[in-house]
Amino acid sequence: MLQFLGIRVVRALITMSIVLVIAFLTVRYSGEPFDAMYPEGIPPEMEEALREEWNLNLPIWDQFSLYIGNMLRGDFGRSIFTNEEAWRMYAERMPATLAVGGLAFLLAVMIGIPMGAFAALHRESAAARGVMWIAFLGYAVPHFVLGIGLVLLFGFHWKLLPTSGLSTPWHYILPVVTLAIPMIAAIARFMRVAMLDAVAQAHVGTAQAKGLTDGGIARWHILRNAMVPLLTVLGLEVAGLMNGSIFVEAVFSLPGVGRVLVNAVLDRDFAVLQFGVLAYAAIIVLITLMIDILYAVADPRVRLEA
Known part of the structure; x- marks a missing residue:
């Protein structure tokens, strides 16, 4: 188990290192923030002073070394536009x-798992086909x-629900449902697929031969075995949730981290954008690592294969 954990942790560190380098270089070569700060143009002497103030006049690898050194001290930089610490903005x-x-x-887990189970256990019915x-x-x-x-229907056409902000519990309904x-x-x-695979396994037939009820077989054999591979898709959905939140926060004008990241991209706010990319990557890598660990605990064969 320790060897399995060690391999996964090393892979996670390598992934984060690659993301760190790519994010830094991509942000630096995408253009300078002063173009967004002064769309009508900036005097050369002012631009030079700003470049020197934010260390953008240094060679790219010197900038990277300075960034790594500051990051190891817990300094992730400040917004060029507001001078606010990048991590604090998020x-x-x-x-x-x-x-x-x-x-x-x-909500997705509470509805999705029963939906899939129903579609698998009643796969020949019209209701199951409708569910899928x-x-x-x-x-x-x-x-x-x-x-x-949803905004057009429930916010403007029927006028049933608010469409922006999070000031009351009613404001959560549309963005939560959208996600x-x-x-x-x-x-x-x-x-559904996982349960159908579980149904085809030999021990399910053995349980039927022993006279177990359909409910007992579904609960203790089919559903239990289907939950192990489901861990993977749940982890992927949490990662996808991070991406979906960016669009949802933009549509519903939510005061979340997605809007901070979008604004940082549009403004080329280097420190804020870099921290956002690293934070998103770290969350996804951490979730993946946790899913691997849970999978290994639930199915020891994973540790042997690793």
Whole structure:
């Protein structure tokens, strides 16, 4: 187990190192922030002074060395536009993102797993086929299209729900549903496949031969075995949740980290953008590592194969 953990941790560190280098170089070569700060042009002497103030006059690898040194001391840089610490800009807005994303994930799990189980256990019925068609449509529609459609219907046409901000519990409904629907569809589809694979295993037939009830077989053999591979898709959906939150926060004008990242991209705010990319990558890598560990605990064969 320790060897398995060691290999996974080393892979995670290598991944983060690659992301760090690529993010730094991509941001630096995408243009300078002063173009966004002064769209009508900037005097050469002012530009030179700003470049010197933010160390942009140094060679690229000197900038990288300085960035790494500051980062190891806990200094992730400041916004060129507001002079606010990059990490603080995300930390102040993280609660909104976690609240919406967490509620969406819980809703997706509570609905998606029963949907997939129903479609697998009653796969020949018209209701099960209808459930999977709904899941297919939910998975096919992008977050921003779904969000805009819900805003137009429930916000402007029927005027039932608020469409921006998070000032009351009612404000959470549309963004949470927008994030949850594609996840519900993905979890339901995967759960159905996993349960059908579990049904085909030999020990299920043995349990039937022993006279176990259909409910007992479904609970203790089929559902239990299907939950192990489901861990992988749940981890992927959490990672996808981070990406979907960017679009959802833009559509519903939510005060979350997605808006900070989008603004940093548009403004070429180097420190804020770099920290956002690293934070997103770290969360995804950490989730993947946790899923690998849970998978290894649930199925010891994974450790042997690793």
